[in-house]
Amino acid sequence: MIAVTSFAGKTVAVFGLGGSGLACCHALRAGGAEVVAGDDSAARLAEAAAAGFVTADLSGVSWANFAALVLTPGVPLTHPAPHWSVALARNAAVEVIGDIELFCRERRRQAPSSPFVAITGTNGKSTTTALIAHLMRAAGHDTQMGGNIGTAILSLEPPRLGRVHVVEMSSYQIDLTPSLDPLVGILLNVTEDHLDRHGTLANYAAVKERLVAGVQRGGTAIIGVDDQWCQAAADRIEQAGKHVVRISVRRPLADGIYLDHDTLVRAAGGSRTEIARIGGIGSLRGEHNAQNAAAAAAAALALGVGFEALQDGLRSFPGLAHRMEQIGRRGRVLFINDSKGTNADAAARALASFDDIYWIAGGKPKTGGIESLRGYFPRIRKAYLIGEAAPAFSATLGSEVAHDISGTLDAAVAAAAADAEASGLAHPVVLLSPACASFDQYRNFEIRGDHFRELVKGLGSIGPA
Secondary structure: OOOOOOOOOOEEEEEOOOHHHHHHHHHHHHOOOEEEEEOOOHHHHHHHHHOOOEEOOHHHOOOOOEEEEEEOOOOOOOOOOOOHHHHHHHHOOOEEEOHHHHHHHHHHHHOOOOOEEEEEOOOOHHHHHHHHHHHHHHOOOEEEEEEOOOOOHHHOOOOOOOEEEEEEOOHHHHHOOOOOOOOEEEEOOOOOOOHHHHOOHHHHHHHHHHHHHOOOOOOEEEEEOOOHHHHHHHHHHHHOOOOEEEEEOOOOOOOEEEEEOOEEEEEEOOEEEEEEEOOOOHHHOOHHHHHHHHHHHHHHHHOOOOHHHHHHHHHOOOOEOOEOEEEEEEOOEEEEEOOOOOOHHHHHHHHOOOOOEEEEEEOEOOOOOOHHHHHHHHHEEEEEEEOOOHHHHHHHHOOOOOEEEEEOHHHHHHHHHHHHHHOOOOOOEEEEOOOOEOOOOOOOHHHHHHHHHHHHHOOOOOEOO
16 A cells, blocks of 8 residues: 555545545555545445544535545546536635545655656557556566556555556546656547546547656657547647657657557667567457557666567567457367457457457447448458347348347357357457447446356367467
C-alpha cells in the first residue's frame, strides 16, 4: 500500500467506496489524514464502517473543513451534469481529485525521478499496459502495474528509485488527476467514445491529450499518429518543448517508430534501425496489437531496455485474458477468446486478424449492429449467433455469410468446433468476438469469456496454440 502523506492532519471526503475508493481511505489514513467516507450503497458504507472509517451522508454535512474530495472515476465530473458531491465541493472551494492524483503527489514527495509510465487511448490501453509491465519485468526491473487495469493504484508498492509503476488510465481518471506528470506518457489513439461523460469528441480528445501533455521535463511522450486527433496532439506537445516519439502502423515515419511488414523500425536523423520483429507472435496478432507493441517498445526503450531483451520480452508475452486470447488448438483448429470485443469496432480488429473464421457473435446489441463489419464477411466461413442480437445479426448476414442461430454459447462452441474440424482447412479459427455486450446472458464479458474457455477445454485434446 502507498501511504498518502500529502493530507496528513487534514480531513478528506471520499465518495465512492468500491475497490479504488476503499484503497484511498486506507492510504489516506495510513498517511495521517482523517477520512469521511460516503457512498450511495448501504453495503459499501457498512464495509467502510467495519474497517474503522467514519461514514456519512455527504449531502448533509458541512464541507467547510474538508481539504479535498477524492471521487471515484465512475461518478460524473462534468457531463451530463456534475454529481451532487462535485457541486457541493466546488461551492465550498474544495478541490476534486482522484486516486491517481494522490499517487502523483506522493511520488513527487518520495521519489520524483522514479519511473512512472501512464497509458491511455480509446482502444488497446490494457494490452499495452500489460505488455510494458511484462517487458520491464522480463528485463529484470522491479515493476508495479495497476490503475484502470486490475489493482487500485494505492494498493501497489510505493514509488522508489528503480521501481517502475505502469498505470493504465481512463479518461475519467485523467479528469481527476490535475497534476499528472508521468516520466513516460502514452496516447495510443482517439475514436468516438464516452461522449455521455465528456459532451463532445473534442472534449474527450482534449482530456486524453492531457496525459501526454503532462509528461515531466526530460521524459517522453509516445503518441500514435494514425488518427487526426493524436497527430494534432503530437504536434502541439512537440511545439511545447516536450520529447515526442510518434508511432504508426500504417505508414513509414521520418522520425519515430513504425511497422514495416512484421518488423518495428525506429527512424531518426535520416537513419532507420530494426528494433524488434513481431511476426509470428500469436499474442500480438493484428494491426491493433502492432500498435500496442510499437508503443510498448518505445516505452521500454525510453526506460533503458536493450534490443535483445525487448525482443525476448515480446516473444514471451502471453497476452490478456478475453482480448484475442489464444485458448489452444484442437488438431488444426485454433480457438480465440475475444470476449472483450463488445462492439463492432472491437470485433473488426479480431476479424481482420484471421482468415477462415468460424465466428461466434451476439449478445446484448449495440447501436449500429454489425453493418460496419460487412467488409470482413469474406473472411467468415460461418457464423454462430447467440443472445438477443441473433435475429438482427442474422438479417445483416443474410445470404452473404452462412450462419446458424445457436442461441447459447454452449451450442455455438459445439457447432463451430465440429464445423471447423470437418472443414479440411489448413488454419481454421473458432473466434468468439461477440460485437455485443454480455448483459443479456452474462454479468460481464469476463464471465462470458471464462465460459467460452471452459467449453473449449471441455472438448478435450486441446493443445498449445
